[in-house]
Amino acid sequence: MPAVTGRGGRRRRTISEINMVPFIDVMLVLLIIFMVSAPLITTGLVDLPTVGKSKQRPEHVIEVVVAGDEALRVRVDGQDPAPVPLRQLAARVRDLQAGSAEVPVVISADRQVKYEAVVRVMDTLQRAGVLRVGLAVKSSGG
Numbered sequence: 001m002p003a004v005t006g007r008g009g010r011r012r013r014t015i016s017e018i019n020m021v022p023f024i025d026v027m028l029v030l031l032i033i034f035m036v037s038a039p040l041i042t043t044g045l046v047d048l049p050t051v052g053k054s055k056q057r058p059e060h061v062i063e064v065v066v067a068g069d070e071a072l073r074v075r076v077d078g079q080d081p082a083p084v085p086l087r088q089l090a091a092r093v094r095d096l097q098a099g100s101a102e103v104p105v106v107i108s109a110d111r112q113v114k115y116e117a118v119v120r121v122m123d124t125l126q127r128a129g130v131l132r133v134g135l136a137v138k139s140s141g142g
Contacts, residue, residue: 062097062104062106063075063076064105064107064125066107067110068110071083074092089125093125102131103132104132104133107122107133109135118135
């Protein structure tokens with residue numbers, strides 16, 4: 001018995017091709033929907049903090065300078081920085097604070113320094129109990 005027979009008793013071949021027309025129609029409808037809805041989507045805006053000017057600078061400031069080669073130096077009140085290794089940094093800063101936790105510590109880093117090195121310095125100071133640790137920034141005016 002033949003697989004498929006027609007009226008005249010002749011065999012018909014089955015078509016094994018995929019009809020692409022419905023697929024193309026669906027894709028065109030989706031394309032139109034996305035093209036219409038894309039301009040309506042609002043982009044998320046990030047409100048970044050700005051750096052303002054301080055009313056008055058503290059009279060006693062400890063500055064930790066991270067150089068381009070990740071070498072650390074401690075500068076007190078604008079004097080020449082003294083080199084210090086990371087393992088001794090916390091003890092040196094605590095000595096310079098002389099028991100007063102209100103003395104701010106500012107970290108200044110070169111632009112080429114890896115972020116990881118700055119975070120390592122901040123982590124070392126915070127683990128040692130230094131409360132006021134900040135980052136020095138370059139003002140946009142100069």
